[in-house]
Amino acid sequence: MSGAVRTGWAPSTGPAAPAPARRWRRWLLVATALWAVLLTVLVWVSVRNDPPTVREQRSLDQAGPVVDRAVGELARASGAAGLLELGPARVESGCRVTPFADGATLRREVGVLAPAGTERAVLSAIADHLPASWRAGVGPGLDGPELRADAGEFVAVEGRPTGDGRVRLTVDSGCRPVGSGYVPPPAAAPGPEAAALTAALRALGRPADAPPELVTAPCPGGAVARTARSAAGSGPAGPVDALAPLAGGAPLLDDPPVYAYRAGPVTVLAELTPDAARLAATVGCPA
Incomplete structure (x- = not known):
């Protein structure tokens, strides 16, 4: 056999890593890092500025003033002659915000005069005098007419007859993180x-x-x-x-x-x- 090398063929030096592939991977890592930084910034801005989207994002101390203002709105809507009583705040612990976090519920009640046969009319009149943003309405319930409204910040309002000439309006925060706890409104001088x-x-x-x-x-x-x-x-x-x-x-x-x-x-x-x-x-x- 002849030991001459054929002309036109380059001797093999082994495979070489393609430079374009290395550059592509490098840019992918840079883009991923930038995307992670951008997401972190967006989350930080959202937490600071965006309104809550679920009840669990507001603690009980944050919901307390909303509940108290809602009671005031119900008192006004009931009229001076119709309002019978403001109930004290009731904080009930033991509910679960998540499978791993305990919470508590804040409720307040308002008693309103509603002689027998007038319950629906009384509830409808109250609904008509509540803020439009509450989207209050009266519909059929299991035991008679029921008022339902949304006082904002995921605070629910319900009202139903008690069967003794009254209707009971309830403001309910739902289960929330306790935070620093509910603080009642400042005490007023008796009148x-x-x-x-x-x-x-x-x-x-x-x-x-x-x-x-x-x-x-x-x-x-x-x-x-x-x-x-x-x-x-x-x-x-x-x-x-x-x-x-x-x-x-x-x-x-x-x-x-x-x-x-x-x-x-x-x-x-x-x-x-x-x-x-x-x-x-x-x-x-x-x-």
Whole structure:
């Protein structure tokens, strides 16, 4: 065989890594890093500026003022003569925000006068006087008409009859992280509701010396709705007829064991049972 090398053929030097492939991978790594930085910036901006999209993004301390303002809106929408009582805040723990995080729920209630047969009309009138952004409406429920509304920040509002001449409106935060906890509205100085409550207690022969529990809610426009509450204690109270002179013979509600009447700007509500008595006196929001 001849040892001559054929002309026109280059000797083989082995495979070489193509330079374009290395450059492509390098640019891919750079682009991935830039994309990660961009996503981090977008998330940071979103957390700082975007509104929450789910309830779990707002803690209980953040939802508290929304719940309190909603109670004030309901008090105004109910009218001074229709509002019977502002309920205190109830914080219930033990719910689960996620499978790994505990939470709590904040609820407040508002009692409104609704004589038998007027429940739907009362709920509809309240819905009509709520902010348009709440999208309030009244529809059929399991036990009668129901009001439903959205007070914003994932705070739900519901209302339904109680069957004793009243409707109960409920403001519910849903289960949320506790955060720093619910802080009630600042205490307000007692007004005419305290005097009306004292007069009712004395008429029933109950002790009137203990300071009442004062429950408040901010009204739209800056005023404050107030309820003075007294758990008059166990044992029978005087007959409901003892309140008739204070009612001027014209009670708003006389559906035993519930009795309600107006005393000037104050609505007094009494629940009298053979074993206990509970009274509340309320001043609502200005019209």
